[in-house]
Amino acid sequence: MRPRILLIPLGILSIVLYLAMWQISYQFNWGEGYRDRPILTYLAIYFSLFASYAGAVWIIWKRTVDDHRLLWTLIVLGLLFRAAIMPAQQIQEDDVYRYLWDGKVFAHNINPYKFAPEEVTRLKELLIQDPEAFEQMYDTQSAAELSQLYDLKWESPETLVYQERINHPSVATIYPPLAQMMFRLAHQIQPDSILTLRLLFLAFDGVALMFIVLTLQALGMNRLWAMVYFWCPLVIKETFNSTHLDIIGIAMLCGTLFCVVQRRFFSANAFLALSVVGKLYPAILLPLILKQQYQAADSKIQNRWVRCGLSILLFGGLVAFFYMPFLEIGSQNFSGLKAYATRWQQNDSIFAILVWFFGLFAESNGPVPFSYDLPSLLAKITVAGILGVVMLYLLFWRKEIENPEPKAVLEPLFIIMALVFLVSPVQNPWYLCWVVPFLCIFPWRAGILLTGLVGLYYLDFYFDYQDINHYAPWIPWFEYIPFYLFLAWEWFKNKGLYTKA
Numbered sequence: 001m002r003p004r005i006l007l008i009p010l011g012i013l014s015i016v017l018y019l020a021m022w023q024i025s026y027q028f029n030w031g032e033g034y035r036d037r038p039i040l041t042y043l044a045i046y047f048s049l050f051a052s053y054a055g056a057v058w059i060i061w062k063r064t065v066d067d068h069r070l071l072w073t074l075i076v077l078g079l080l081f082r083a084a085i086m087p088a089q090q091i092q093e094d095d096v097y098r099y100l101w102d103g104k105v106f107a108h109n110i111n112p113y114k115f116a117p118e119e120v121t122r123l124k125e126l127l128i129q130d131p132e133a134f135e136q137m138y139d140t141q142s143a144a145e146l147s148q149l150y151d152l153k154w155e156s157p158e159t160l161v162y163q164e165r166i167n168h169p170s171v172a173t174i175y176p177p178l179a180q181m182m183f184r185l186a187h188q189i190q191p192d193s194i195l196t197l198r199l200l201f202l203a204f205d206g207v208a209l210m211f212i213v214l215t216l217q218a219l220g221m222n223r224l225w226a227m228v229y230f231w232c233p234l235v236i237k238e239t240f241n242s243t244h245l246d247i248i249g250i251a252m253l254c255g256t257l258f259c260v261v262q263r264r265f266f267s268a269n270a271f272l273a274l275s276v277v278g279k280l281y282p283a284i285l286l287p288l289i290l291k292q293q294y295q296a297a298d299s300k301i302q303n304r305w306v307r308c309g310l311s312i313l314l315f316g317g318l319v320a321f322f323y324m325p326f327l328e329i330g331s332q333n334f335s336g337l338k339a340y341a342t343r344w345q346q347n348d349s350i351f352a353i354l355v356w357f358f359g360l361f362a363e364s365n366g367p368v369p370f371s372y373d374l375p376s377l378l379a380k381i382t383v384a385g386i387l388g389v390v391m392l393y394l395l396f397w398r399k400e401i402e403n404p405e406p407k408a409v410l411e412p413l414f415i416i417m418a419l420v421f422l423v424s425p426v427q428n429p430w431y432l433c434w435v436v437p438f439l440c441i442f443p444w445r446a447g448i449l450l451t452g453l454v455g456l457y458y459l460d461f462y463f464d465y466q467d468i469n470h471y472a473p474w475i476p477w478f479e480y481i482p483f484y485l486f487l488a489w490e491w492f493k494n495k496g497l498y499t500k501a
Helices: 003-025 039-063 068-085 096-107 117-121 123-129 131-137 140-153 157-164 177-189 194-218 223-230 233-240 246-261 265-276 281-295 304-343 350-359 374-397 406-423 429-434 445-465 469-494
Strands: none
Touching: 003 039, 003 068, 003 233, 039 223, 039 233, 039 445, 068 194, 068 223, 068 233, 096 140, 096 157, 096 177, 096 194, 117 123, 117 140, 117 157, 123 131, 123 140, 140 157, 177 194, 177 246, 177 304, 194 223, 194 233, 194 246, 233 246, 233 429, 233 445, 246 265, 246 281, 246 406, 246 429, 265 281, 265 304, 281 304, 281 374, 281 406, 350 374, 350 406, 374 406, 406 429, 429 445, 445 469
């Protein structure tokens, strides 16, 4: 049977399911009817989408050859998936409200890292109740900026509602400069518009797809495998419904991968810098790219140390350039990031086990430097050690494969990005989207399975709303145990990453 006959019906079924998700999204009203939210219906739709997607991936991996017409057909269907979900209300996510507020603050030439939203909300209260404390906390310029922000909050009903919906309002923003510039652009196009943000994200989504297709072509692989990314329900839901910003950095990461395959290392490091100022943690890939640049025999710059040094300057210079508009407040730019790194823990697997293990020996009796208690600090140190050892192995101890496949140059990057997700204290579903582009190149079934299983994350909300929280601790076990078992089986079966699809 021809693949087209199977793939197109699966695409049409997915469109219907995305339309159904759009319809139920209007029952997810912020601050209302939590017990009545159709979370189980949403999960049924999501897992149906995943089943359709998994079937399409299986067909693409097993039965297709590169077909230009079919590629464009699948791209059009992928765009229709996005069109079907884009007008929907957010389902259980509210990060977008901070994006809109950050864009408004930045568009009025105020540093978005300077004030937490709660400071704006409490301005009048503090001025009335304790004016002396206010004068001690804020200089003349800061007081004027806070007053301006307070007025901005009340400039329209939408602004007031959205600003009041910002989660963790006592924490300043954590989002890096390129993201802030996109928030500002969205505000300048249409203030307080979630749809405008989604359309901007669609542009980055298209860039990601373009680079994935070009990378597959450069590797001599089937370009249809790009549909592993473009049809992925996790990517579509978290980008075009939840409206998470990760697509900005992911698009630049895809540019990095293409340039690494093309042996254009200066361009690769430039794209990596753009990815980092979209979201910080891809910076961990820099040593691996520098290693490949050091080993390259076809560089115009013969001195290996010089070309690596220039790349470090290029990477650091670009990151510094993007942070330059915000430097007047110094380390305060990272106050939100510090709070996030210190306190956040959610939906984790390996990290949760480490916290439990260290809790057997260390008392959990309050905050310690860099963490909310001692067991979590020890778990973070262990995670850093794991990442460090794996990085050293990939840099110095790993034996090079004889006659490696061309895609071998991307294997260390895939390993580290996947490991960063798996050992993180925060394993939100949208963080897994960073791994999906690699699955277009390395056909790991366990990775595809995990993009479906992480949907169980939303079951935690259902248990919370129904007051049956004793089930919630089991959710990560159902998410990750099947994945780890399948991963182990697949690894030993194939003796490495080079799975034959």
